[in-house]
Amino acid sequence: MRNRPPRKNRLSSYFSNHLRVSLASLGRLYVQPVATLMTAAVIAIALALPIGLYIALDNIGQLSSGWDGSTQISLFLHTKVEKREAEKLKQRLQKHKAIKKIELIDKDQGLNQFKEISGFGDALKHLNRNPLPIVLVVHPKIMPNQPDKTTQLVKELGKNKLVELAQLDVQWVKRLYTFLEIANRSIWVISSMLAIAVLLIIGNTIRLDIQNRREEIEVSKLIGASDAFIRRPFLYTGIWYGLTGGVLAWIITQISLTLMESPIHRLALLYHSDFRLSGLGVGNTLLLVLFSCSLGLIGSWIAVSRHLKDIEPS
Amino acid sequence: MIHFDNISKRYPGGHDALSRINLRLEKGQMAYLTGHSGAGKSTLLKLIAMIERPTRGQIFLDGVNLNNISNRKIPFIRRNIGIIFQNHHLLYDRPVFDNVAMPLIIQGYRHQEIHKRVRAALNQVGLLSKEKSDPITLSGGEQQRVGIARAIVHKPLLLLADEPTGNLDPELSREIMELFARFNQVGTTVLIASHDLDLIKQMGSPVIGLHDGQVSHNGLPFTAGAGQ
Numbered sequence: 001m002r003n004r005p006p007r008k009n010r011l012s013s014y015f016s017n018h019l020r021v022s023l024a025s026l027g028r029l030y031v032q033p034v035a036t037l038m039t040a041a042v043i044a045i046a047l048a049l050p051i052g053l054y055i056a057l058d059n060i061g062q063l064s065s066g067w068d069g070s071t072q073i074s075l076f077l078h079t080k081v082e083k084r085e086a087e088k089l090k091q092r093l094q095k096h097k098a099i100k101k102i103e104l105i106d107k108d109q110g111l112n113q114f115k116e117i118s119g120f121g122d123a124l125k126h127l128n129r130n131p132l133p134i135v136l137v138v139h140p141k142i143m144p145n146q147p148d149k150t151t152q153l154v155k156e157l158g159k160n161k162l163v164e165l166a167q168l169d170v171q172w173v174k175r176l177y178t179f180l181e182i183a184n185r186s187i188w189v190i191s192s193m194l195a196i197a198v199l200l201i202i203g204n205t206i207r208l209d210i211q212n213r214r215e216e217i218e219v220s221k222l223i224g225a226s227d228a229f230i231r232r233p234f235l236y237t238g239i240w241y242g243l244t245g246g247v248l249a250w251i252i253t254q255i256s257l258t259l260m261e262s263p264i265h266r267l268a269l270l271y272h273s274d275f276r277l278s279g280l281g282v283g284n285t286l287l288l289v290l291f292s293c294s295l296g297l298i299g300s301w302i303a304v305s306r307h308l309k310d311i312e313p314s
Numbered sequence: 315m316i317h318f319d320n321i322s323k324r325y326p327g328g329h330d331a332l333s334r335i336n337l338r339l340e341k342g343q344m345a346y347l348t349g350h351s352g353a354g355k356s357t358l359l360k361l362i363a364m365i366e367r368p369t370r371g372q373i374f375l376d377g378v379n380l381n382n383i384s385n386r387k388i389p390f391i392r393r394n395i396g397i398i399f400q401n402h403h404l405l406y407d408r409p410v411f412d413n414v415a416m417p418l419i420i421q422g423y424r425h426q427e428i429h430k431r432v433r434a435a436l437n438q439v440g441l442l443s444k445e446k447s448d449p450i451t452l453s454g455g456e457q458q459r460v461g462i463a464r465a466i467v468h469k470p471l472l473l474l475a476d477e478p479t480g481n482l483d484p485e486l487s488r489e490i491m492e493l494f495a496r497f498n499q500v501g502t503t504v505l506i507a508s509h510d511l512d513l514i515k516q517m518g519s520p521v522i523g524l525h526d527g528q529v530s531h532n533g534l535p536f537t538a539g540a541g542q
Contacts, residue, residue, distance in 0.1 A: 017422060219403050222363070223464070224393035225420045227386070313365050 018232070025236035029244075036244070039205050043245025046198050047292055048252040050191035055253070055280065057183050063275055073154055075136040076165040083107075086134045089162055093138065098153050100141040107132050133164065195295060202241050202299030206234050210307045222313045234304045235297060242296020246289040253280060315341040315472060315503040316362060321371035323357055323527075331357040332527045335371070339505060341471075344498040346514045347507040348531075349524035355507040358524070359474050362505070363397055364388045376471060393421060396465030396502075400477040402457050404449040410436070410460050411445040417468040435467040436460075439493060455486040462490070466497060473497060475506040479513070491517050 029036040077086055083106050090102050105113070110132040115124060140153055150168060158166035210217070220230055261277050268275040280288065318337040324330050332354045339345055347355050360366040361373055364380060373380045375391065383391055396417075404413050414435055418428045436442045439459040449457055458478060465473060475494065479487035491506075491513060498504045498519075508514060514521060523531030 014422065016425075017419075020419075215403075216405055216407075219405060220416065220420065221389070222365075222392065222397055222403070223417045223420060224389045224391075224395075226389045229389075229420055 021232045022236045025233050026240055029240055039241060040244035040248050042201055043198050043241060044248030044252055046194045047245060047249035050187055050194055051249060051253050052256060053187045057187060059277055061180060073138040073140060073157060074167050075138060075157055075163045077134045077162050078164045079133045081134060081162050083134060085162060090136055098141050099138055101139040103137040105135040107134060110135060198295045199299040202238050202296050203303040206238055206300040206303035207307055209234060209237060214311055217311045218313045230308060231304050235300050238296040238300025239293050242293040246292025250285055250288060315339050315376055317374040319372040321368045321373060324369045330527055335529055339503060341503055342501050344504040344519045346519055346521045347505060348509060348511060348514060348521055353524040354527045355524055356476055359476050359507055362474060363395055364391055394471045396470040396473045398461050398465045398475040398478050400480040402461035404457055404460055406450050410447050410449055413449060413460055414463045414467050416464060421468060431467055435463040439463045455482050458490060462493060471503060473502050473504045477508055479508060479510060487513055
């Protein structure tokens with residue numbers, strides 16, 4: 001190996017080679033902007049679709065976590081139960097590890113609340129006896145996305161002898177979470193399929209690039225280029241496609257969010273909520289770009305390993 | 315430098331391109347490889363450059379048995395060889411300078427070193443003034459000389475040329491051959507395949523004659539063609 005450059009230069013020449021190749025690949029894409037942007041746009045749309053779904057789901061999750069504070073279990077005690085016994089039960093349940101807080105609503109408070117809310121105040125005056133039971137309002141400590149545990153707690157509390165009826169106030173929260181779970185899974189399925197589509201798009205683009213540079217590859221092989229050397233520009237091209245696609249996907253997402261922000265805010269105001277649409281955030285944006293670059297690298301790697309072998313000098 | 319030990323090459327389909335070739339080319343030597351088209355000249359060069367592998371026998375290049383070289387190691391063998399083709403294989407999407415610089419870039423030379431060596435190589439073939447030109451704007455002879463500059467820019471131990479004067483008129487052909495002789499004088503081993511017997515006779519280097527895949531002549535040029 002007489003022709004090797006001196007050893008101390010090899011590492012720096014390795015890096016300068018990578019820099020040179022990556023810039024050269026970028027330059028190649030830059031001189032054909034329309035073709036490059038078209039490919040990048042296809043990648044971007046394929047990425048933006050699952051991102052949009054993810055953001056929608058994330059926002060619904062945030063919205064419903066606000067309602068989650070209202071997940072509460074009402075324990076209607078038997079009417080015969082005295083306040084003293086109810087207090088004891090409250091103190092005992094307070095130690096339960098799944099319970100955050102308990103409020104006791106005694107018969108008088110219950111009647112007052114009922115009068116205020118129902119508007120039957122006058123009619124109630126004619127009752128000679130308060131018919132309402134003592135109610136313990138239990139706020140469970142359980143995390144919102146574990147609806148099963150909440151149900152268990154309801155059952156458990158319902159078995160108590162003093163309790164006539166244990167009722168989960170927001171049964172529909174459970175249904176919502178189940179729905180969100182299904183939506184979440186569907187997003188994964190859709191994302192995986194679109195990720196494969198991106199791989200195929202990049203792979204096919206790189207394959208055409210390899211065909212176009214057949215002559216150059218042959219000559220390079222003849223004058224002693226290693227496989228790694230020949231592979232490198234195509235891998236960088238793949239990474240650049242991924243990067244451009246990822247950034248475009250982010251732009252598409254931001255534009256869509258901006259378009260939807262004000263109507264959603266108006267809708268939220270109608271519900272007396274100060275809910276605001278939240279976007280991708282810095283972390284997720286970086287993750288998106290990194291993911292998209294990886295797809296570019298993997299896609300081009302597949303194409304290169306399949307097609308470079310076919311080109312040999314003859 | 316090159317040692318063929320009982321080499322046979324049979325292509326798929328049963329055509330015997332070379333059979334039982336024994337050859338030796340010493341370090342620093344220069345020789346011509348002649349024969350009709352189809353005699354096996356190109357195949358012989360391809361075996362040295364590892365573009366093809368022999369069916370039987372062993373080839374030693376600078377003492378290395380090429381049979382022991384895996385496909386992955388072929389590039390490192392080729393880096394010691396400069397190859398020149400009849401159709402010069404230049405890349406038309408880049409200027410002359412970049413074409414000549416390719417072997418140095420592949421081998422990871424530094425920027426300044428590349429610049430120095432490319433200019434030296436272009437100077438040797440008399441094309442220093444054309445470094446920024448596009449190859450397509452050059453004449454056939456000039457393009458061939460760019461190809462030669464690319465083959466010698468990394469100072470290979472061995473120079474292989476396959477019909478380097480194939481498309482050129484006699485005067486240009488002679489210039490090209492003299493260029494090769496000059497490289498040989500500074501120590502490079504040179505093997506040139508050519509069917510231009512008249513020109514070869516004028517040059518005065520040893521001649522290896524091939525006929526139907528066998529060595530028909532090995533010696534001085536004035537008897538070249540005997541046995542054909």
